[in-house]
Amino acid sequence: MQAIEVNHISKSYGRVQALQDVSFSVGKGEVFGLIGPDGAGKSTLFRMLCTLLLPDEGTLSVDGFDTVRQMKEIRQRIGYMPGRFSLYEDLTVEENLIFFATLYGTTVEAGYDSVRTIYSQIERFKDRKAGALSGGMKQKLALCCALIHSPSILFLDEPTTGVDPVSRMELWETLLSLKERNITIVASTPYLDEVRRCERVAFLDYGKIRGIGTSEVILEKFKDVFNPPGIDKETSDSSRQAEQNVIEVEHLVKAFGTFRAVDDISFSVKRGEIFGFLGANGAGKTTAMHMLTGLNQPTSGTGRVAGYDIRTEYEQIKRHIGYMSQRFSLYEDLTVSENIELFAGIYGMDDRKIRTKREELLRRLKFEEHKDDLVSSLPLGWKQKLAFSVSIFHEPDVVFLDEPTGGVDPSTRRQFWELIYDAAARGITIFVTTHYMDEAEYCDRVSIMVDGKIAAIGTPNELKQRFQLPDMNHVFTYLARQAKRSEQ
Amino acid sequence: MINYLIRKELLQIRRNGFLPKLVVVFPIVIMCVMPWVMNMEVKNIGVCIVDTDRNTESQRLVHRLEASNCFVFKGQQPTYEAALAEVEHGKADVILEIRNGKYLIAANAVNGTKGAMGSAYLSQIVATQTPVPSAKTTPTAETLILYNKHQSYKLFMIPALLAIVMMMLTGFLPTLNIVGEKEAGTIEQINVTPVSKRTFILAKLIPYWGMALFVVTVCLLLAWGIYGITPAGSLLLVYILAMLLAVFFSSFGLVVSNYSDTMQQAILVMWFFVVCIMLLSGLFTPTRSMPTWAYMTTYINPMHYFIDAIRTVFIRGGDFATIAHEVYALLAIGLLMALWAVQSYKKNS
Amino acid sequence: MKQFYSFVIKETRHILRDKRTMLILFGMPVVLMLLFGFAITNDVKNVRTIIVAPYLSPQAQLAVERLSASEYFTITATVPATRDAEQLIRRQQADIAIVFTHQHQNIQIVTDGTDPNMAQQWTNYAQQVIMNPSTTLINTKMLYNPQMKSAYNFVPAIMGMLLMLICAMMTSISVVREKEKGTMEVLLASPVRPLTVILAKAVPYLVMAICILVTILLMARHVLGVPLAGSLFWIIIVSIIYITLALSLGLLISNIAQTQMTALLLSAMVLIMPVVMLSGMLFPLESMPQVLQCVATIIPPRYYIEAMRKLMIMGVGIHEVSREVSVLTIMTALLLTVALAKFKKRLE
Structure with missing residues (x-):
């Protein structure tokens, strides 16, 4: 008997066809990947498998039970981690875990083994409220909660969005170890290395299955979607880097009580440079960025951004920077062109200039047809491209990007990076955080933060040579594993 | 740049499927139903x-x-x-x-x-x-009742209803506004732009003042159309008073919003204050009957000034001189609250 | 059972962690009781009175002395002409004017009629004080509330409103918040029975509502001096029926609403407004037009407030309120069934 059987299911929301005649099956103990761009219908499929949605047509069976008629039996056998953060923010880490353990009729002690590798990383925060955790740590906790009762089938909807490479690797090792206990896993992910770990994958696009097979076959067959050609760094480095520093930071510290989130960091970024600001979850990246953008005051240390002091002249800094935050930061209830006009207007651009530049931008992004669409109706990748374009619309000196491509599929990410290169060529300095190590390779220079300190800084090539490692992924893993905070 | 921010607020209100309907339907329902309900006439x-x-x-x-x-x-x-x-x-x-x-x-x-x-x-x-x-032996006494000659409770209550509608719409909607942006995460994006606190708050307030203008007009038209009740005094004074009240309540809403973390919190806190302000204002019961400590609070209660002044204009037909004191008091409290709204909005921590 | 228990703990934590909301939920009853008990009264007191007398006859002199001696009236000015008095009243510097005419046999009472009820009462009191009427023929007796305290009337009303607010609004929001945050998805996909989820949500609010009920009753008895004339047992029982009803209403709202905003507005506008306006807590139902009286028959707090007024203040036995209690019970059963049947076990 197959663990999951899906027969010719279709589902539509109003006029939008979310899934169309989808059929596949997953064997017992298999690790099955669901991949495809944002809006392909992956989440809908997950919800149907978890008996949360009813199909319009077709049947689904999970562990031999029908999702429509035998809801109760299925719900006892599955674990589910939805795509968005789904814990109680006002409960502590430990309280969340205990609650979910009891929910599935087990205890934390009984299920501890299955979550040990992940939970040990967040256990030191067990008395902290879940809402106060950084993005990646929330994700880890959510995973622990879904794994604690060792279900026979596990559904994971993009479980690693916002999680750093080291933790992702550990997480997948844990998942694969579950396989020994004959647990079936269905997961969706935008990361190629994770896709490769799946035994079989189904590629979903516009609600239809485009192909099912081993990961190698699928990745090869749809190479142009998943493995777009790299970007040529043709702009010569010398022309951009001769100029003055745009960001200068010395001995910057931010402490919350006794906890030093940012612990004495110093670095500088030159005009027109693409600076990758890397670090594991909770290393202090977002805190550092908040200080540079004037959202937060440093505890000690000095810094200048675009020539202004971050302690005293933060309002002037704001005139000369752009910012795009982790959370999507456009107004969802305004249209594309209204958002552009709003932010341009805020920076004091005059009407005529806004109009001409807006048309030009829409043309460049190929958004002309969608300029009167509400932002909430756009797919995630488009939103992110738009948000970036809006953040550099007023031609700032520096633009700060906080994990701009989290959860975005490979081909859209590539387009996004083309925009970044474009901007850098125009002399805009890019300060970017990311968990994609292929993106780290695109940067002119990178720094890697570990435990609130900068552990290494240099060009990707320099770092690879210094540590004698083949790629940035290994460099990052090597440095991030030295983190000590978790043992305190 | 403020015009762009105001336009944004207006668009957001319009896009919200519920708010425009609320702004139109709420005053109509209140004006059509409430005068019949808020009737303290002793009957049957x-x-x-x-x-x-x-x-x-x-x-x-x-x-x-x-x-x-x-x-x-x-x-x-x-x-x-x-x-x-x-x-x-x-x-x-x-x-x-x-x-x-x-x-x-x-x-x-x-x-x-x-x-x-x-x-x-x-x-x-x-x-x-x-x-x-x-x-x-006893002399006969005759009674002369001034202003509200027909002893109509509706005439007494319509200025009060005007106050309630204004309070509900220009008070509660701004309360949800900033805290809503906090929950959506867009506030962070605004905080890294060079928009000044004053501009940002003002851009949030102005749409609600426009809304207040609309609501007052609707209420006055309905009072005239349904009940044949029109202000005895100058219409301009009624509008001035209403706008001053709108300044206070919209600013107060934003203050509460600035200090709250969730919408639920904001609404409950606002509700608490609104109930106290309303009960202690003389909207339903005479303030003179209150004990001294409670009467003292009316000196800082903008609703008390408003209701006194609007009844003087609306029912007693007073002119500006008769309500000057109330107008200045309302203006002062309103401006103070607006300043507080600017002050309490934190662009960085 | 263990699941249920841990659910209740979780809900309780949600409530306890939000300090500001807690403060409001427990502060509200206390403040409302104090305001209604001491500040909000319709008593005739400190009425600002003007004497209009071009010439004061000894008889008029006597009347003025009586007026100023009474606690109801405060004489603020003496003016020569009625027109001056009218001017002062318009400026809100006086409420009533007593005009002694030349014939000094006739007295004219000029009142500010803005508030019709108060105007009526002011003239009544003024007439009584001035004329000292020999009403030997008519005796008046105030039943149940001899000092005519408004608290007697308002305590049951506050109970009706607050219990509805806390149970219906807070429960609906707490369910909808889980939908909005995505946690409901996880709960539904777990083996927990939906009924457990719902009941566990209701329990902490039930406990809280009972705490608030007790606070109100204690304050009513010891701070406001309102007698709890009837049987405490039945007061509590009827209140619990009412609380259950409010909880069911909250659950119904949470089934309809998808966002917290909608739930808030639904409970505030669609629920609380009719509760305050049409339950007879502030405004007498008898004076309303027939249509509104019909609408009022389906407003649950109306029956609760009615029953509480009778049980608490008038001190009648339970059989006297059997109609109200049975209506409440039927409504509760109906709403609870609908709410549980309508609870969605899947997403939409």
């Missing part, structure tokens, strides 16, 4: 008569009672105890006992106003029927 008081004298007197009394629209005759009972049982059942409100040519009026005073008014009316009816022997 159930009277039970216990007549031990058994003469024609009680017959005539019953006729008089039925003629007045104040009372409903609920039948005769043989004894006082039986009548009391009727009161306990909730069938009657007042007992009139006639014994040896004397009258006893016993009123259910759980609702104090109703009891007092009921017994007062009833004793008037009884008194006019029975000639008072000592009439020769």
Whole structure:
């Protein structure tokens, strides 16, 4: 008997066809990947498998039970981690875990083994409220909660969005170890290395299955979607880097009580440079960025951004920077062109200039047809491209990007990076955080933060040579594993 | 740049499927229904008569009672105890006992106003029927009622309704505004732009002032159209007062919003203050009857100034000189609150 | 059972962690009781009175002395002409004017009629004070509330409103918040029975509502001096029926609403407004037009407030309120059934 059987299911929301005649099956103990761009219908499929949605047509069976008629039996056998953060923010880490353990009729002690590798990383925060955790740590906790009762089938909807490479690797090792206990896993992910770990994958696009097979076959067959050609760094480095520093930071510290989130960091970024600001979850990246953008005051240390002091002249800094935050930061209830006009207007651009530049931008992004669409109706990748374009619309000196491509599929990410290169060529300095190590390779220079300190800084090539490692992924893993905070 | 921010606020209000409907429907429903509801007129008081004298007197009394629209005759009972049982059942409100040519009026005073008014009316009816022997010594008194000549509760309540509608719309909607942006995460994006605190807050306030203007107009038109009630004083003064109240409530809403983390918190806190402001303002009960400590709070209660002033203009037909004091007080409190709204908005921590 | 228990703990934590909301939920009853008990009264007191007398006869002199001696009236000015008095009233510097005419046999009472009820009461009191009428024929007796305190009337009303607010609004929001945050998805996909989820949500609010009920009753008895004339047992029982009803209403709202905003507005506008306006707590139902009186028959707090007024203040036995209690019970059963049947076990 197959663990999951899906027969010719279709589902539509109003006029939008979310899934169309989808059929596949997953064997017992298999690790099955669901991949495809944002809006392909992956989440809908997950919800149907978890008996949360009813199909319009077709049947689904999970562990031999029908999702429509035998809801109760299925719900006892599955674990589910939805795509968005789904814990109680006002409960502590430990309280969340205990609650979910009891929910599935087990205890934390009984299920501890299955979550040990992940939970040990967040256990030191067990008395902290879940809402106060950084993005990646929330994700880890959510995973622990879904794994604690060792279900026979596990559904994971993009479980690693916002999680750093080291933790992702550990997480997948844990998942694969579950396989020994004959647990079936269905997961969706935008990361190629994770896709490769799946035994079989189904590629979903516009609600239809485009192909099912081993990961190698699928990745090869749809190479142009998943493995777009790299970007040529043709702009010569010398022309951009001769100029003055745009960001200068010395001995910057931010402490919350006794906890030093940012612990004495110093670095500088030159005009027109693409600076990758890397670090594991909770290393202090977002805190550092908040200080540079004037959202937060440093505890000690000095810094200048675009020539202004971050302690005293933060309002002037704001005139000369752009910012795009982790959370999507456009107004969802305004249209594309209204958002552009709003932010341009805020920076004091005059009407005529806004109009001409807006048309030009829409043309460049190929958004002309969608300029009167509400932002909430756009797919995630488009939103992110738009948000970036809006953040550099007023031609700032520096633009700060906080994990701009989290959860975005490979081909859209590539387009996004083309925009970044474009901007850098125009002399805009890019300060970017990311968990994609292929993106780290695109940067002119990178720094890697570990435990609130900068552990290494240099060009990707320099770092690879210094540590004698083949790629940035290994460099990052090597440095991030030295983190000590978790043992305190 | 403020025009872009204002446009954004207006667009957001328009895009919200619920708010535009609320702004239009709410004043209409309130103005159509509430004047009938908020009616403290004492009417349909159930009277039970216990007549031990058994003469024609009680017959005539019953006729008089039925003629007045104040009372409903609920039948005769043989004894006082039986009548009391009727009161306990909730069938009657007042007992009139006639014994040896004397009258006893016993009123259910759980609702104090109703009891007092009921017994007062009833004793008037009884008194006019029975000639008072000592009439020769007492001078007759006549009553002249000013302004609200027909004793209409609607006329009394319409300015109050105007106040309530303004408070609900220009108070509660801004309360949800900033905290909503906090929950959506867009506030962070605004905080890294060079928009000044003053501009940002002002851009949030102005749409609500426009809304207030619209709401006042709707309310006044409905009062005129449905009830034929128009302000006795100058229309301009009514608008000025309403706008000043809008300044206060919209700023107050933003202050609460600035200090709150979730919408639920914001609404509850706002609700708490609104109830206190409303109850202590003299909207329903006279402020003069309050004990001194409670009366002192009316000096800082903008609603109190508003309701005093609007009733003077609307019902008593006062001119600017009669309400100057209230206008200045409202203006001062409103501006203070607006400053606080700017002050409490934190662009960085 | 263990699941249920841990659910209740979780809900309790949600409530306890939000300090500001807690403060409001427990502060509200206390403040409302104090305001209604002491500050909000319709008593005739400190009425600002003007004497209009071009010439004061000894008789008028006597009347003025009586007026100023009474606690109801405060004489603020003496003016020569009625027009001056009218001016002062318009400026809100006086409420009533007593005009002694030349014939000094007739007295004219000029009142500010803006508030019709108060105007009526002011003239009544003024007449009584001035004329000292020999009403030997008519005796008046105020039943149940001899000092005519408004608290007697308002305590049951506050109970009706607050219990509805806390149970219906807070429960609906707490369910909808889980939908909005995505946690409901996880709960539904778990083996927990939906009924457990719902009941566990209701329990902490039930406990809280009972705490608030007790606070109100204690304050009513010891601070406001309102007698709890009836049987405490039945007061509590009827209140619990009412609380259950409010909880069911909250659950119904949470089934309809998808966002917290909608739930808030639904409970505030669609629920609380009719509760305050049409339950007879502030405004007498008898004076309303027939249509509104019909609408009012389906407003649950109306029956609760009615029953509480009778049980608490009038001190009648339970059989006297059997109609109200049975209506409440039927409504509760109906709403609870609908709410549980309508609870969605899947997403939409």
